[in-house]
Amino acid sequence: MNNYRLSDQDRMTLQFKVTRKLRELILKGEFKMGERLVQEEWAKKLGVSRMPLREALRQLEIEGLVRIEPRRGAIVTPISIEDIEEIYRLRALLEGEAVVQSYEFLTDEDFEELEELHVKMSGLQGDDEDIEEYMDLNEKFHHVLMGGCSWRRIKGFIDTLWKGIPSLTPSLLANTIDEGRKEHFQMLQYARQGNGEELRKVTEKHILRTRDNLIHMMKNDRD
16 A cells, blocks of 8 residues: 655645645546545545645645535546646747736836845755745746736736646656756846847746646656
8 A cells, every 4th residue: 555644854834745745646647537535534644634635625626636526525637738738838828928028117126026036046955845935936936027017818817827737836846946947047137138039938948848847747657
């Protein structure tokens, strides 16, 4: 029998640890479509109380990885490779356009914040607590960079696509964080230089590289 119990060595929140473990198992194909996640059973397997498990399932519902039904509980709805392809290709197109519409309207304060976020991300080492912080900084960086875009609809579409998997891929692909930091630096530099075409290219490359790595991980884990 697989041992899914979680260690409490570090001080990450239990909810974060439980969410990450269940997300990882779902993306690796450990569950069948429509399989029910019994809270009591998984609380015991993971060695946690039902409260962090319940919160984790709510987060996974936002990500589209489970569906919570009355009287049935959490039902697994695994995201497919086709879903990943769609989400990330749309993100590349929309965010590439959003940063081009944004960079001319970024203020000195915006650039200072982007620089500060980049420096903070560059100082992280990649352990579990750092990955949690990196995810938060990464999301802020992208949203500040797009902040000058006045197109409400495109920003609304992007926000919808960001809910769930895109904002959490650093926790799934921790070994690619160094590549992400380099691309963030390039994005910041091109925005400062007013080079919209290169800014678009590196933004799209950044998103599509993550797509490719995530699909590679899913295929390897499901073979």
